Amino acid sequence: MAADGGMGHATKRREDVRFLTGRGRYTDDYTPAKTTYCAFARSTVANGKINSIDTSAAAEMPGVVAVFTGEDFADVGGNPAGWLINSRDGEPMKEPKRPVLAHGKVRHVGDAYAAVIAETLEQAMDAVEAIDADIDELDAVTNMADALANTDTLVHDEIGTNQCFDWGWIEDNRAATDEAIKNAPHVTTLELVNNRLVPNAMEPRCSIGEYDPGTGDYRLTTTSQNPHLTRLLISAFVMGIPENKLTVHAPDVGGGFGSKIYHYGEEALVLAAAKKLNRPVKWTSTRTEAFLSDAHGRDHVTKIELACEKDGTFIAFRTETMANVGAYLSNFSTATPTFLHGTLMAGNYTVPNVYVNVKAVFTNTAPVDAYRGAGRPEATFSLERVIDKAARELGIDPVALRRKNFIKPDQYPYASAAGLEYDSGNYDALMDGLEKRADLAGFEARRAESAKNGKLRGLGINAYIEACGIAPSNLVGVLGSRVGLYDAATVRVNATGNISVMVGAHSHGQGHETAFPQVVADMLGVDPMSIEIVHGDTSKIPFGMGTYGSRSLAVCGSAVFRATEKIIKKATLIAAHMMEDKPENVDFTDGEFAVKGTNKKVSFGEVALKAYIPHNFPLESIEPGLEETAFYDPANFTYPSGAYACEVEVDPETGKVDICSMVAMDDFGNVVNPMIVTGQVQGGLAQGIGQALLEHGIYDENGQLLSGSLMDYAMPRADDLPNFVVDHSHATRCTHNPIGVKGCGEAGAIGSPPTVVNAVVDALQRGGHDVDHIDMPVSPARVWAAING
Amino acid sequence: MYNFEFAKPKTVEEAASAMAAEGAQALGGGQTLLPTMKQRLASPEVLVSLTGIDGMVGVSASGGSVTIGGATTHAQVAADVAESYPALAALAANIGDPAVRNRGTVGGSLANNDPAACYPAGALGSGATITTNKRDIAADDYFQGMFETALDEGEIITSVSFPIPQKANYQKFDQPASRFALVGVFVAKTPDGVRVAVTGASNEGVYRWTAAETALNSDFSQAALEGMSGDADDMISDLHGSGAYRAHLVGVLTRRAVAACG
Numbered sequence A: 001m002a003a004d005g006g007m008g009h010a011t012k013r014r015e016d017v018r019f020l021t022g023r024g025r026y027t028d029d030y031t032p033a034k035t036t037y038c039a040f041a042r043s044t045v046a047n048g049k050i051n052s053i054d055t056s057a058a059a060e061m062p063g064v065v066a067v068f069t070g071e072d073f074a075d076v077g078g079n080p081a082g083w084l085i086n087s088r089d090g091e092p093m094k095e096p097k098r099p100v101l102a103h104g105k106v107r108h109v110g111d112a113y114a115a116v117i118a119e120t121l122e123q124a125m126d127a128v129e130a131i132d133a134d135i136d137e138l139d140a141v142t143n144m145a146d147a148l149a150n151t152d153t154l155v156h157d158e159i160g161t162n163q164c165f166d167w168g169w170i171e172d173n174r175a176a177t178d179e180a181i182k183n184a185p186h187v188t189t190l191e192l193v194n195n196r197l198v199p200n201a202m203e204p205r206c207s208i209g210e211y212d213p214g215t216g217d218y219r220l221t222t223t224s225q226n227p228h229l230t231r232l233l234i235s236a237f238v239m240g241i242p243e244n245k246l247t248v249h250a251p252d253v254g255g256g257f258g259s260k261i262y263h264y265g266e267e268a269l270v271l272a273a274a275k276k277l278n279r280p281v282k283w284t285s286t287r288t289e290a291f292l293s294d295a296h297g298r299d300h301v302t303k304i305e306l307a308c309e310k311d312g313t314f315i316a317f318r319t320e321t322m323a324n325v326g327a328y329l330s331n332f333s334t335a336t337p338t339f340l341h342g343t344l345m346a347g348n349y350t351v352p353n354v355y356v357n358v359k360a361v362f363t364n365t366a367p368v369d370a371y372r373g374a375g376r377p378e379a380t381f382s383l384e385r386v387i388d389k390a391a392r393e394l395g396i397d398p399v400a401l402r403r404k405n406f407i408k409p410d411q412y413p414y415a416s417a418a419g420l421e422y423d424s425g426n427y428d429a430l431m432d433g434l435e436k437r438a439d440l441a442g443f444e445a446r447r448a449e450s451a452k453n454g455k456l457r458g459l460g461i462n463a464y465i466e467a468c469g470i471a472p473s474n475l476v477g478v479l480g481s482r483v484g485l486y487d488a489a490t491v492r493v494n495a496t497g498n499i500s501v502m503v504g505a506h507s508h509g510q511g512h513e514t515a516f517p518q519v520v521a522d523m524l525g526v527d528p529m530s531i532e533i534v535h536g537d538t539s540k541i542p543f544g545m546g547t548y549g550s551r552s553l554a555v556c557g558s559a560v561f562r563a564t565e566k567i568i569k570k571a572t573l574i575a576a577h578m579m580e581d582k583p584e585n586v587d588f589t590d591g592e593f594a595v596k597g598t599n600k601k602v603s604f605g606e607v608a609l610k611a612y613i614p615h616n617f618p619l620e621s622i623e624p625g626l627e628e629t630a631f632y633d634p635a636n637f638t639y640p641s642g643a644y645a646c647e648v649e650v651d652p653e654t655g656k657v658d659i660c661s662m663v664a665m666d667d668f669g670n671v672v673n674p675m676i677v678t679g680q681v682q683g684g685l686a687q688g689i690g691q692a693l694l695e696h697g698i699y700d701e702n703g704q705l706l707s708g709s710l711m712d713y714a715m716p717r718a719d720d721l722p723n724f725v726v727d728h729s730h731a732t733r734c735t736h737n738p739i740g741v742k743g744c745g746e747a748g749a750i751g752s753p754p755t756v757v758n759a760v761v762d763a764l765q766r767g768g769h770d771v772d773h774i775d776m777p778v779s780p781a782r783v784w785a786a787i788n789g
Numbered sequence B: 001m002y003n004f005e006f007a008k009p010k011t012v013e014e015a016a017s018a019m020a021a022e023g024a025q026a027l028g029g030g031q032t033l034l035p036t037m038k039q040r041l042a043s044p045e046v047l048v049s050l051t052g053i054d055g056m057v058g059v060s061a062s063g064g065s066v067t068i069g070g071a072t073t074h075a076q077v078a079a080d081v082a083e084s085y086p087a088l089a090a091l092a093a094n095i096g097d098p099a100v101r102n103r104g105t106v107g108g109s110l111a112n113n114d115p116a117a118c119y120p121a122g123a124l125g126s127g128a129t130i131t132t133n134k135r136d137i138a139a140d141d142y143f144q145g146m147f148e149t150a151l152d153e154g155e156i157i158t159s160v161s162f163p164i165p166q167k168a169n170y171q172k173f174d175q176p177a178s179r180f181a182l183v184g185v186f187v188a189k190t191p192d193g194v195r196v197a198v199t200g201a202s203n204e205g206v207y208r209w210t211a212a213e214t215a216l217n218s219d220f221s222q223a224a225l226e227g228m229s230g231d232a233d234d235m236i237s238d239l240h241g242s243g244a245y246r247a248h249l250v251g252v253l254t255r256r257a258v259a260a261c262g
């Protein structure tokens, strides 16, 4: 293997050099000659009927080159939902059209209804102010229960309801689960809210449209996590531009966390405008626009019941959830509360009955879609909160209760009652590790110490499982996905021996440029620095599905692995030819081909050169060149799991929560770069703690976003966080992908919120306060209110 | 941001005449004004920058008080009064982040009179005198409700004098997002009596909590405040905390400030 920088090596991220020295190239850094600038007119009301939009004054403003309204896009398609969900009665979900620009009605504050293109951004903004929009404000609906109950106020009149679907999982298990709960010796019930989050990637969205009238080619440079999907949606659904006439390029992207998976109307608009004007058109979101128009995350209201024996053996979980989808269906919004949530509702446990009901609800709020963890944080939060409450009610230690019900290592593959087949794991080993690294035995002494300072100390425990490596096309196809979820890679060995690897995954903070070469270098026995990852540009890379759902290494990395296998196979043929022997007699180790039992050998570099200078080549059996592509479609999801512990101190006078420690024991399977994995977990923990303690997207009853800026929306900062203990040494390999990896990008954000809330509730309980639950964010005001009844 | 003219006077007199222009507005550190302009919520026609006026930058101490130039940054205050008036230095050192402290000015903060800002509590709690290009204004007369002050149109805060109390302490409880004061309490024990100024809490902006002052005047101890809290009816209630919570915090923070005074 490569001496330094191969599999398992904590190689420093090569891309960080450019990111940290200001040499990254983000979309907004790119300004083609003759660029024009776009600004949007956005609704200030949450629900409104558009009577007329008079753009004549705006069109006359200095520098203005074009003004668009919804009228201009009335004939083009809408931005579709990528996942069809059927209701329990078999009816397909309601799919109202999501137009490029609002037409007829505006449906949330921030809904764009017009766009101005001008020579400068200031001119475009000035002209937006000159647009005369006659919009009748209508009553808005922001609360999900109200939206379901009140059909006088509709987000989409044409569907006659605010309910998108009413989904049951697994519907055939419903009766058995109801029965089990009815007869159970003990049932613990908890009602909870999974708070709406606003993603807030550091780089706001930005899109540049270009059109070449000579060739008829379009080019979209955009902040995307998956450029091929964006191209597909624009081509097949929204604008009908032939795929081979549209390039989508996502250069360096400053964070996505899900919010940049989706195609947004602004992308279609800059392309249409570029064609019409024959000039590049650029739009860069302001932070305010990001708050109002990026897809938000979470926003579930849930009732969960856990039925168990008196000894704590789990009998059933039953969940009823309302999931806010906002005003329009964003691309994966229907998959997130269903198949990324309901299928995980058996957790890490041998529970025989699971039933989940999810009602998706339209409201006059920004669309809600997958955000780091996507459905799995919601599942884990519900499960692990109700388990904690059950432990208290039953008088069983929360660690012991979880252990009692864990799936045991010899039970894999394990068919969960929620319909998934877990391939590997060892939850007891994770819990053993946690007990040591978190020094659970020493908690009492630390609690006594905190008490001396007037602080209430609490301990929170959590176990999670997630389904990552999204995902097997066969499976997701059955579940309603309208796309395949394979990935692709091309490994191109250049004549001089260095290597370009074109991948369908997109790196926007994940470190692919460092980790993927480690896989290839290990297999080929070459210097990782001779390998370059090419990603993000549909004109350069094979058709892949991008990065989200902790899928990059498990799915795209496996495609890289398969393509590299093909390279080795072909290179072996060439080497055999060079050494005048049979391929089966040739061994490949440490970058060298050798004929068994002889001292004949050729290096990988010599073979590469030969491949491109095929003098005296047996062309009937070997093609020139050394380049291979593989599409990889996994057999199953991967199932990372973990056990987390958190200690908090609560100031009972003010309600302020300080996190004293956070220990994350995760099973990610094989680890390619432990440093990158640790970084991913740390970032996830920060976001999970943000959700638990700080972040909250709140709309008032009129649909105004109250936490619409960083002055009111609290992002986690370094001093909100403890020093993390992150340990991924207790690994069980994924059994079905060639690298044995499971995915680590979302774990921290999935595992930490219930850990923190469990710890706060524990602190209050130990402090003598009868508090069962506090909704996130567990702000000082809420803790104080809980303590004071 | 809309276009504007920019003036950078060298003296207070030049600044005052520049401020006479139509649509002119003073610019201190720009930490409040510039974000507002970027969002197109303010549109001054002329920005008159005060930070180039030598006489308005710096700190001097004499006769038991410190005088701070109106265009002095929070960072400079934090450094320069650390020995003479540590409670005020701590207040300044805990405003915003380093970028804000290296730009934002005491004059800007007091002119703006944000209901959640720290300096108003420091000035009212200390019984400071706000000096403008026209007159001296006692802190007790200066603050007139949220974002409202005694300043006339175009009037410039040239300096602020803080009498140094015998003991003082500022307790700030952060609003989780902005980290302005959700509630902040400045307690000062002076030869003329105790002053307690509360920011962040009231619908009326910064105010003196006279009930606490009375209690502390007879017994400067936490115990004197036992069971006391602010009046919830007058308190701001928003997504970060109810009026009842703020009223409660007023009591807690005042006790803590007294305890920290030693």
Ligand SMILES: Cc1cc2nc3c(=O)[nH]c(=O)nc-3n(C[C@H](O)[C@H](O)[C@H](O)COP(=O)(O)OP(=O)(O)OC[C@H]3O[C@@H](n4cnc5c(N)ncnc54)[C@H](O)[C@@H]3O)c2cc1C
Pocket: B025, B026, B027, B028, B029, B030, B031, B032, B033, B034, B050, B070, B071, B094, B095, B096, B097, B100, B103, B104, B105, B106, B107, B108, B109, B111, B112, B114, B116, B117, B118, B119, B155, B156, B157, B158, B178, B179, B180, B181
């Ligand atoms: C991220 C962030 C965090 C912050 N956190 C805090 C905090 O924790 N506590 C806190 O107290 N503040 C906080 N602030 C506000 C900060 O203290 C600013 O310095 C203050 O609000 C304004 O001061 P400035 O010098 O920047 O004034 P500017 O923004 O330049 O001006 C503000 C207003 O005052 C007027 N003005 C400025 N100088 C004068 C003068 N000398 N005479 C008359 N009028 C004048 C201007 O015309 C304008 O109306 C924060 C600000 C930011 C951006």
